[in-house]
Amino acid sequence: MAGERYYKQVAEDVVTRLKAGKILDLGTGPGHLPIEIARSSTAIVVVGIDLSAKLIEAAKRNALRAGLEKRIHFQTGNASSLEFPDGSFDMVISTGMLHMLRNPVKVIEEIYRVLKPGGEAWIYDPARISSQISPREWRASLSLRERLTFKLFQLFARINRPREYHREQVTELVSQTPFRTSEIAEQGGEIRLTLLK
Template sequence: MTLRDLLARLEPEAIPFPFSRLYSWLASSRMVRDYYESVAAQVLERVHIGRILDIGTGPGRLPLAIASKNRYVHVTGLDLSADMVKIASRLPIQNGAANIDFKAGNAGELPFGDREFDLVISTLSFHHWKEPEKALDEIYRVLREGGEAWIYDIPSKVNPTVWSEMKKRYGFIASTFMHFHTLTEPFYDEKRLGEIAAASRFKKYEIDYRLFTYRLRLYK
């Protein structure tokens, strides 16, 4: 068994207190903020009116980045960690955003009805999911016909030129920390991503690359 396999078995899906507070602080860094702004722009190019679900929302900064730019979309952030939901739930109050809410829940058993969302997204969370095929089937269920799911995460091997560019943009410490993260977490390569997607109810998918992550784009 490799180190990645062992970590995949031992690592919890949810980030418990007090580590949730550390993660919330890290998510406020310029690198992560810029990344969320990039994803938010992509999302709003796809959905102008409708409902969006963000799975593994963490402290909720991506839903806020989306909802604050378009009042005609409603964004629901879902996280397994009760403390993350507690942190995220302060955002609508602090920012006066009425088109955003947060809920505790598991990707493998989504607490929503069938065909509720136009787009489902997830960033930097997919490698934590213990049963990714089951979770993708749940996402398929809650998507409306013609909807899409966008799964963003770090590939097991990132192009070295990406790290070089990140060092120039964000400095040595931030980029090195993120690079080290890829060596210790059970991230997927493109072959394994394709296997997971093909085993789900989604039968059409594409994989592209955005900054230091891939985007697994699944079509219903």
């Protein structure tokens, strides 16, 4: 998780990859990523879900403030038992949620189920290894509001026994799911897992 520039960059990568269609953002928090995606493309509809009703309310307010509420749908939900039918999405994305999950394999199986054949999932998560950003540099990239939000997330994460995954552990998780094609990249202190259905 990081500042506004980070979400803009991820959104740009997403809209470069997917010209039109439907995207699901898992663990959307206050909705920064769906908002940036909707800003970058009018041909994409984004659905953002999160366990926290409070964060979903905040995400809805943020979308309204940005004037993008018609193209983004925020709802509470659990990534390990999604309410969507099989093959509903062209793409599934997630930033900073993987390490919080009690049952990541179940979540990756659910991602597989809701993706259309040929669909793609991008899962970004903090990496314990090869962090390239100093904590000071990272903090400087955040607005005051984002810093406060992050403090809240830290508190939440501590309660939920967070983990950070090594590359090998992520490979092992994916091997227990139906995904046969995956790629793991490390950049800017994060792991980016790409899964192809």
